[in-house]
Every structure is written in structure tokens, then in C-alpha cells.
Amino acid sequence: MSASTSSPLRLGIAGLGTVGAGVIKLLETNKDLITARAGRALQVVAVSARNRTQDRGVSLEGLRWYDNAIDLAADPEVDVVVELIGGAEGPARALVEAALAAGKAVVTANKALIALHGAALAQSSAANTAPLLYEAAVAGGIPAIKTVREGLAADRLLRIGGILNGTCNYILTVMRETGKDFATVLADAQKLGYAEADPSTDIDGWDAAHKLAILAGLAFGRPVAFESVHVEGIRHIGAADLDFARKLGYRIKLLGLARMGDAGLEARVTPCLVPEDAPIAQVDGVFNAVVAEGAFAGRLMIEGRGAGEGPTATAVTADLIDIARGNTIPVWGVQSATTEVLRACPLSAGKGAFYLRLRVEDRPGVIADITAVLRDCGVSLRSMLQPTPVRNETAPHVPLILVTHQTSEAAMQDAVARIDTLSVVADTPVVIRIETD
Amino acid sequence: MSASTSSPLRLGIAGLGTVGAGVIKLLETNKDLITARAGRALQVVAVSARNRTQDRGVSLEGLRWYDNAIDLAADPEVDVVVELIGGAEGPARALVEAALAAGKAVVTANKALIALHGAALAQSSAANTAPLLYEAAVAGGIPAIKTVREGLAADRLLRIGGILNGTCNYILTVMRETGKDFATVLADAQKLGYAEADPSTDIDGWDAAHKLAILAGLAFGRPVAFESVHVEGIRHIGAADLDFARKLGYRIKLLGLARMGDAGLEARVTPCLVPEDAPIAQVDGVFNAVVAEGAFAGRLMIEGRGAGEGPTATAVTADLIDIARGNTIPVWGVQSATTEVLRACPLSAGKGAFYLRLRVEDRPGVIADITAVLRDCGVSLRSMLQPTPVRNETAPHVPLILVTHQTSEAAMQDAVARIDTLSVVADTPVVIRIETD
Incomplete structure (x- = not known):
């Protein structure tokens, strides 16, 4: 039980897009409740973004502004750096590295960064006694990281994975319901804002693969070599496949799945036929689902929103509350940070x-x-x-x-x-x- | 991040039924993994149960034996008391009170104890800086407590509940699938070990109500007056109701539901018709499901095993790992313990x-x-x-x-x-x- 303290936890937020603005809104809206649960106030003191004058629907009055995000790491009045810039390289990576090196706690929603550089960042986190939390990196509204890292900490996990990309799940759901082909449904999804103008990160499976690599690293206690994860997307799935799958008693979902098999770690993102009465087959639209199976606990499935301002801001802020409470866990869930990454075996095995x-x-x-x-x-x-x-x-x-x-x-x-x-x-x-x- | 320490966390386990023996098995089977995640060894040093000679499939060699469970609270070499006796009163309550008073951390799977005496126990926990954790009290294989208390800590919860009793869900599932009546299916479930010889705690809704009161207390930050929860069971549900429900497009589930409405807290356990395509309608057999809805995070559903040796032992041991890591949270999730309980408004409101x-x-x-x-x-x-x-x-x-x-x-x-x-x-x-x- 962390000692109650009256000094606020001071936050520096880098990136004021949907999620960054969402975190500021959430901290304001739920201020009393968050202070009661955290045992102290969570106070934004500094921010950094590209455009200082853009209207984001939140007030930045009284906050220090940095044009360069990396300067947040050097601000002595910032206790926690919140990295919401995105991208595995560039300013996001530089900021997180600098903040950890400066001994500051870091909270990030950056799945690519953790999936690609999680081994080195874990080392730095341990060496500098600077926690690095990333609940929002996997399925925003689902506390998947906490569930694997803490809820199932006593169990040996047999497998982990699920429906990890809402854009793909939405497209496959609409294709099944309407019989329309992939290109048409993708175009509609782009108009509705459910798919990006450049959709390849989502529909070619990369976003799901980042999340899968993170979940597998936590489940098996060591960072996973991202390049060893097999990745397929959904571009080749035709309306006919959804129709034939239904005739055969299946639905088609893009699944990320990792399991420890006889040949070692299997980790892949692929479209899959799943029996139409399986729980995961019922998870439709933009919803995500994380499935974990433990040797003692059996199977668990969590279904919820995977993205969006509210769910992602909730995940970021839950990490901040954990830091305020003094409750943090090593990056990959085990005390001894290792640089020895786990490689998935080839698909052909x-x-x-x-x-x-x-x-x-x-x-x-x-x-x-x-x-x-x-x-x-x-x-x-x-x-x-x-x-x-x-x-x-x-x-x-x-x-x-x-x-x-x-x-x-x-x-x-x-x-x-x-x-x-x-x-x-x-x-x-x-x-x-x-x-x- | 808790400092790594080489001294083991010493456990005293009271109650060596299915769950108690399961915890000992789990600690032995997953010893290396648990030590790596906890940052130190978890070591059982003392036990207490009614029958010293019974074969439980685990070795008690080298462990101190106490005929009276309450003596565990006075053992200076016990760091954590694990209460697996059960029952809201008697030796379970006496042991937990004595352990907290002695400043020892307590882990319990006792839902009746927390539901009925959680307000007073929270006071004692805070006054003695002695954590009291109870993940196993609600839906063993589902980390529901951690999800509400930590994963959703930043959000204002609108409602919480779900399918909280596996026996009732099993009976209703078999009634629907076979068309058999309640009494026949109950008798079969008793033969199969899915229902107790005296089934009233389960089928009259009390077990689900204990769990609902705990979830509602966490969701709304104050212990709930258990006697204010409305409780109905499933004895009056006929095979005809399941059949008519199906014709109308519904399934019947025993749901515990709490929400903050205009008139205050609504908290009730009742059979409910749910649309047959709703996610919760798909949760069949002995499985449990917890649904939480937050103002920012949206809706979340977790489905998994609610009871049994493996799932419950996993939950108990996850709490022990949290204690070993130094990561604990006040009983009702907020720093200031209050004796002021929350009363549910009458159903008629x-x-x-x-x-x-x-x-x-x-x-x-x-x-x-x-x-x-x-x-x-x-x-x-x-x-x-x-x-x-x-x-x-x-x-x-x-x-x-x-x-x-x-x-x-x-x-x-x-x-x-x-x-x-x-x-x-x-x-x-x-x-x-x-x-x-």
C-alpha cells in the first residue's frame, strides 16, 4: 500500500492528437475520482505538439509548452513523461529513451515502439529504476497488459492472442453482413473514419502483429523478435470466402495468435476460419478481443473497444494511477531484464x-x-x-x-x-x- | 518498481480444501516462473486445517501445523495469511480480523466475508497498513477485481455485473438445451458435482449477490450494504420459460447488475431475458462473465471460469505476487477508508x-x-x-x-x-x- 502523499504527480504530455487531448479531458472530467483512487492529484504541467495554435477542445492555459518533445525529458518539474506521438523511431523513440535515461517514469500508447524496441527499453527502465508502462498500446479499452502481467502472473500461459485490429474486424464483419467485396467495404470504412487514408498498417496485419508481439513477450517473459512474427493481412479475402465459410459453419476473423509449441514459440497474424458458435466468432465490428489460456486458469476472453479517444485515454490514465500509487512492474513482467529476445519458429515448423x-x-x-x-x-x-x-x-x-x-x-x-x-x-x-x- | 529482495515471502494457509491444496500445487508446479515474476520466492511455512491426516495430494512435510487457524495470525514467521476456510463468520472472520490487527497482509477467496464485513475490514486494513486482497472472491479465473480496481481506475463506471454463478448458468444452459425441468437438471448437476448437496447458496442467488456487492463496492468506491441488494434465484424458472424466451428471441441468464441511476445505486440479482445475439447470451455452462461499462472506456466483457481448483488458485496466487512485488491497493480502491456504506435503493424505485x-x-x-x-x-x-x-x-x-x-x-x-x-x-x-x- 503506497503511502498517501499530498504532492501531485506532475505530467508532461507529448503529442496532442485524439489521445493526448482525450487524456487531458479525462483528467479534468474525472478529477476527484482519479485523485481519490490515485491517492494524489494527477497534474499536467507541460505539453509538446507540432502546432501550438490548433484548437483541440481542451485548455492548455498555464501549461509549459515545448516545441521539441525531447525537452520534456529534461524538465525537472515533470515526474512522468506521457508519449503519445507514435511511430517506432524519430521523436517518440528519442523522447522515451531520454526520459528513461533521466530516471523519469514513462507511459506510452506506442505499440510499434514497444514491439520493436521493447528489449532495449526494458534494460534502460531497469537500469534507471524508471517504470515504463504501456497498457494503451494493446487494445485500448481492454486491460490486456494488466491481465496478462498481473492477473495471470501465477500461471504458465499456453497461448495468447485474439482479434487485435478493429479496422480489419469491421471490414470482415461488413463483408459478411452485406456480401460486398473487400475494396468496396474498405472505401466505405475510410469514409466513415474506421480506416485510415493509408490503410496498410491495419489491413496488412502490422498493427495486430505489434500487439501480438507485446502480448507474447509478456506471456512468455521475454521480448519477442518482431521480425520473426509471421504477418498476413486481409486483402486477399474475397466476399466468396465469407460466404463459403458460412456454408461450412465458420466465420473469418483476422487473429493474432502466439503459443509455446513443441518447436518453440509460434507467433502469427493470419485470417482464420473460426467455428460460428465460438465466443470469438461473436466479436464483431470495431470490437477487439483478447484470449489467454493458462495451464491452471483455463481460458479467458476479454472483449471491448480497441481504439478511440475514450478507451485509449482510460488506459493511459490507468497507468498513471498505477505510478501515482507506486505500483509498477518491470517491462516484461519479470524482475531480471534480458536482452535475449525470443524468436518465433518459422511458420513451416x-x-x-x-x-x-x-x-x-x-x-x-x-x-x-x-x-x-x-x-x-x-x-x-x-x-x-x-x-x-x-x-x-x-x-x-x-x-x-x-x-x-x-x-x-x-x-x-x-x-x-x-x-x-x-x-x-x-x-x-x-x-x-x-x-x- | 519494488526493490528486488532475496528473502522469500512466507505464507500461512488456513483451509486445505480444493483451493488450499490447489494453491500449494500451483506454487510448487510454477515455482520458477512465480519467483521470476514476484521477484522473490513464495514459500508456504505454516498451514491449518481440520484434519491433519487427510490425503490432499500435496506434501505438508516441513510445514508448521496449527489446529486453530487463528494461531497463524500470531506466528512471527508468517508474512501473509491466506484465508481459504470460507464463511462470513466463525474462524474465517476471526482469523482475518486477527491477522490484519497483527499487521499481516491477508489474501482471501471468501466472498461472503468481504460482502458482509468489507467495510470494517477495510478500516482495519488501513489502520494497520495491512493489505487485504480478494481477487479469488469473484469469478476465480477472471481477474475481475483487478480490472475494476486498476484497469478501469481512471473511468467513472456506469455499471458492473454479469453472470456471476456457474451453477445457475450451467442449470439454465442444460434446461435450454434439453427441455428438462429445473428439478431434474439440478439433480443431474448435483450428481456431476456442478451443484452442492445443499444448493441454496447458488440457486437462490446468494453467491452471485455476494460477488455483485463486492464488484459494486469497487466500482463506486464504497462498500455496499449487502442487505440492500435485491436477490432472486432461479427455482421458479420453468422449462416453458426457456422455450418461450427462445421463441421471443431471448435467452435466460441469472444476472447480477449494479448501476448508478437517478434514484441512486440499483443492485440486484435476478433471472433476466437477454437478446439471443448479445455477447452475454453466448456465455454458457459453468462459465462466468463480468461486464463493466465506463463513461470513457465503453463496455468491456470478460468471460472465463468462475470456480474450480486451478482458476481459484491462480487468483489467490496472483494476489500473493502483487504483495511480493509491493503492489497493493486499498480494499475499496480509494485511499480513504470509509465506514459509510452505500445502500441500494428499493427495487420499486x-x-x-x-x-x-x-x-x-x-x-x-x-x-x-x-x-x-x-x-x-x-x-x-x-x-x-x-x-x-x-x-x-x-x-x-x-x-x-x-x-x-x-x-x-x-x-x-x-x-x-x-x-x-x-x-x-x-x-x-x-x-x-x-x-x-
Whole structure:
């Protein structure tokens, strides 16, 4: 129990975008409640942003202004630096490094920074006895970091992951509900503000991969080498896949999943078919879900908002309250900071069951040719779906959907490569993993 | 960041039932991992239970044995007392009071104790600077306490609650899936060990009410007067209700819900109809779910195991790791302990929508008589369901299901009392709340 103290915790906030302004609003709106819970006042004393005159809907009166964020690290009246600039390099990284070196506590919402530089930052945090907290970096409105780092601290985690990107989940949900194709739904999502003008960080899986690497590092007690995480996005998912998945009793979700398998750490972000009655299949729209499974605790799923001003500001401020209370934890949840990162094993070392969508010539013998390749590669078929073809002289190919039993990833990659060379197969095969447990 | 220390945290465990033995197993199995996360070893040094010779599947060799649990509080070599005896009074209460008075940290899984005596215990905890942690008291495998007390510490909570009793959820799930009646499913659950020989603590709602009172106290920053919580169980729910609910697009769950309304705190445990596509409707079997809604963070749902050796032992040990790390929080989440409890307002002060199942005489004019009563009481009907009657000379009554719009609780109580007196109505009306948001 931290000793009650009357001196406020003094904050310097770098970055006054949606989240930065949100934190200032939240601290003002819930001032009494936050002071009661923190045991002392949380007071913003300094800020830094690019544009001094922009209207952000919050008053900056009486706050010291810095044009260069890094100057916050040198301000002797700032106890905690709140980094909300974003980006794995540049001013965000420089500020966090400088603040830790100066012995200041840091709170950040920067998932790329923690995913890419978390090993070195943990060292600096430990060496300077300067806490580094980052609850807002993973699924803003879901206290996922706290749950893994503290709630499940007694348990050996078997796996961690979930629906970690709201933009992808929104797009896949709307595609399923409307039957529209990816490009159309993406364009609509951009108009509605659910997707960025440059959407690639989200839809190519990078944002989810940053979050997964952080969760896996916490779950397994060591920072994960980000470049070893396998990353796929959702650009190749067609409206037809959502329709076929439904006919087979599945939904399609972009999942980040990490587990400690026989070959070591498996960590990947991929679209997956999940059974339509599984809890994670019910998590729709911009919502996120984090699933953790412990050897003793069993499975846990937390569902909530993953982004947005309110949820992210709540996560940042919860970290600030922990610091005010004197309750902080080493960056990767274990006392001894290590630079030895954990590398995920290659995807080909794993196993899985797969959905395979092909476009094939509509003539006798084709199915036999394809299933022979799978058999030769040691891939066992569980079911097949061939929609009644709409005969069309100008499009003589028809869809063929194959579902495999559990098989080795390497065998499946081999089989798909061979099938892709068959002359009866048009287009690149679409392969989607099936996650049933 | 707590200073690393090499001295172990010494534990005295009172109660060696399933959970107590589970904690010893967990500490042994995950010893290295727990030491790394806690920054020091967690070492059981003393135990107390009723029967010294019983085989519990764990070794008690080298541990001091106390016949009287309260002696653990006086052992100078015990740093933390772990109370796993259970019960709001008797040896459990005496031990926790004595340990706090002796300045020892206490970890307990005892929901009745915290729900009934949490105000006084919080005072003692603060006065003696002795932390009292109780994560295992609410939904073992779900870190609900930590989520509310810390993860959502920056937010003003609008409501808290969920599916807080696994036995009731299991019974309602099996009733829905099999069409069997309550008594049959309860008897089966007792044979399978999912319900106690004396099931009333679970099925009459008391267990859920203890958990709800604790969650509400944390959410609103003051202990809740337990006797002010409205408690209903599930004995009166018939197989017919589950069937009619399904026809209307709902499922039935026993929910504990607390919210801060216009009239003050609303806190009640009641069976509820929830829309069949709502996330909470998907939580089946022995699983629990905690829902929290914050003004900034939005809605959050955590689903996981609510009971059992592994989940509960994980929660107890997570509290022990927090103590070892030096990270503890005042009992009700705010620095100033208060004896001033929060009283829930009477149920009649609230509003709600309702499902009403009647058995009525199968003759013209009956429906008009009943709807006239509702109209006279100011209760507006949203829909009505009258299954095609199976005509039967010996049972001239047929079911009639009415669904109301949002109305005042007082008006509904008045209407039901009047309907109950009508000669055309057989049996006591079954009233179930509808929770749509």
C-alpha cells in the first residue's frame, strides 16, 4: 500500500492528437475520482505538439509548452513523461529513451515502439529504476497488459492472442453482413473514419502483429523478435470466402495468435476460419478481443473497444494511477531484464487445418487431379464444397473449396505450390487457416 | 518498481480444501516462473486445517501445523495469511480480523466475508497498513477485481455485473438445451458435482449477490450494504420459460447488475431475458462473465471460469505476487477508508421491461381482462405470445406470455399483484426482467 502523499504527480504530455487531448479531458472530467483512487492529484504541467495554435477542445492555459518533445525529458518539474506521438523511431523513440535515461517514469500508447524496441527499453527502465508502462498500446479499452502481467502472473500461459485490429474486424464483419467485396467495404470504412487514408498498417496485419508481439513477450517473459512474427493481412479475402465459410459453419476473423509449441514459440497474424458458435466468432465490428489460456486458469476472453479517444485515454490514465500509487512492474513482467529476445519458429515448423479455395476448370477429372496432389503431399481432406456452377461461356472456371484435416504446415505449403502449377487451376489459390480450439 | 529482495515471502494457509491444496500445487508446479515474476520466492511455512491426516495430494512435510487457524495470525514467521476456510463468520472472520490487527497482509477467496464485513475490514486494513486482497472472491479465473480496481481506475463506471454463478448458468444452459425441468437438471448437476448437496447458496442467488456487492463496492468506491441488494434465484424458472424466451428471441441468464441511476445505486440479482445475439447470451455452462461499462472506456466483457481448483488458485496466487512485488491497493480502491456504506435503493424505485408468464382460462375475454389491468396500471404491452392450446378437459388453462415496454417497477408490481387475484388466472404469475442493453 503506497503511502498517501499530498504532492501531485506532475505530467508532461507529448503529442496532442485524439489521445493526448482525450487524456487531458479525462483528467479534468474525472478529477476527484482519479485523485481519490490515485491517492494524489494527477497534474499536467507541460505539453509538446507540432502546432501550438490548433484548437483541440481542451485548455492548455498555464501549461509549459515545448516545441521539441525531447525537452520534456529534461524538465525537472515533470515526474512522468506521457508519449503519445507514435511511430517506432524519430521523436517518440528519442523522447522515451531520454526520459528513461533521466530516471523519469514513462507511459506510452506506442505499440510499434514497444514491439520493436521493447528489449532495449526494458534494460534502460531497469537500469534507471524508471517504470515504463504501456497498457494503451494493446487494445485500448481492454486491460490486456494488466491481465496478462498481473492477473495471470501465477500461471504458465499456453497461448495468447485474439482479434487485435478493429479496422480489419469491421471490414470482415461488413463483408459478411452485406456480401460486398473487400475494396468496396474498405472505401466505405475510410469514409466513415474506421480506416485510415493509408490503410496498410491495419489491413496488412502490422498493427495486430505489434500487439501480438507485446502480448507474447509478456506471456512468455521475454521480448519477442518482431521480425520473426509471421504477418498476413486481409486483402486477399474475397466476399466468396465469407460466404463459403458460412456454408461450412465458420466465420473469418483476422487473429493474432502466439503459443509455446513443441518447436518453440509460434507467433502469427493470419485470417482464420473460426467455428460460428465460438465466443470469438461473436466479436464483431470495431470490437477487439483478447484470449489467454493458462495451464491452471483455463481460458479467458476479454472483449471491448480497441481504439478511440475514450478507451485509449482510460488506459493511459490507468497507468498513471498505477505510478501515482507506486505500483509498477518491470517491462516484461519479470524482475531480471534480458536482452535475449525470443524468436518465433518459422511458420513451416507448425501444424494446422486449412480452407483452400481454388478456381478450376469445370470438367471431369479435375477434382481427382487436385485431390491426388494433396494425397501425395500427405494432406488429408476433411470435406469439399463445390457450389452448383453457373455455366458461362466466358468464365469456364468454377470455385472449388477444400477443407483439410490437421496437417503439417510444410506439407500444405508444398501441396498448394504444386496445385498452383496445374493448368486446370486459374488464379492463385486462397489458403485460410482454421482455428477450432 | 519494488526493490528486488532475496528473502522469500512466507505464507500461512488456513483451509486445505480444493483451493488450499490447489494453491500449494500451483506454487510448487510454477515455482520458477512465480519467483521470476514476484521477484522473490513464495514459500508456504505454516498451514491449518481440520484434519491433519487427510490425503490432499500435496506434501505438508516441513510445514508448521496449527489446529486453530487463528494461531497463524500470531506466528512471527508468517508474512501473509491466506484465508481459504470460507464463511462470513466463525474462524474465517476471526482469523482475518486477527491477522490484519497483527499487521499481516491477508489474501482471501471468501466472498461472503468481504460482502458482509468489507467495510470494517477495510478500516482495519488501513489502520494497520495491512493489505487485504480478494481477487479469488469473484469469478476465480477472471481477474475481475483487478480490472475494476486498476484497469478501469481512471473511468467513472456506469455499471458492473454479469453472470456471476456457474451453477445457475450451467442449470439454465442444460434446461435450454434439453427441455428438462429445473428439478431434474439440478439433480443431474448435483450428481456431476456442478451443484452442492445443499444448493441454496447458488440457486437462490446468494453467491452471485455476494460477488455483485463486492464488484459494486469497487466500482463506486464504497462498500455496499449487502442487505440492500435485491436477490432472486432461479427455482421458479420453468422449462416453458426457456422455450418461450427462445421463441421471443431471448435467452435466460441469472444476472447480477449494479448501476448508478437517478434514484441512486440499483443492485440486484435476478433471472433476466437477454437478446439471443448479445455477447452475454453466448456465455454458457459453468462459465462466468463480468461486464463493466465506463463513461470513457465503453463496455468491456470478460468471460472465463468462475470456480474450480486451478482458476481459484491462480487468483489467490496472483494476489500473493502483487504483495511480493509491493503492489497493493486499498480494499475499496480509494485511499480513504470509509465506514459509510452505500445502500441500494428499493427495487420499486427502478424501471424495467418485463416478461410475464400466466396460466389462464382458455375462453373469450380473458386476454382483454388482463390487458385492461396492465393498461390501468400504466404498463404498456410490446408483444404477446399465446401458444396454440392443447385442449385437455383436466387442464382447462393455457399459457399466456406478455412482454412489456419499459415501465416503472412499481407499476409492474402493482399490475402483477392485481392480475394474481383474477379468477381466470391459475398459479402465481412468473415475472422475468428483460435486459436489452
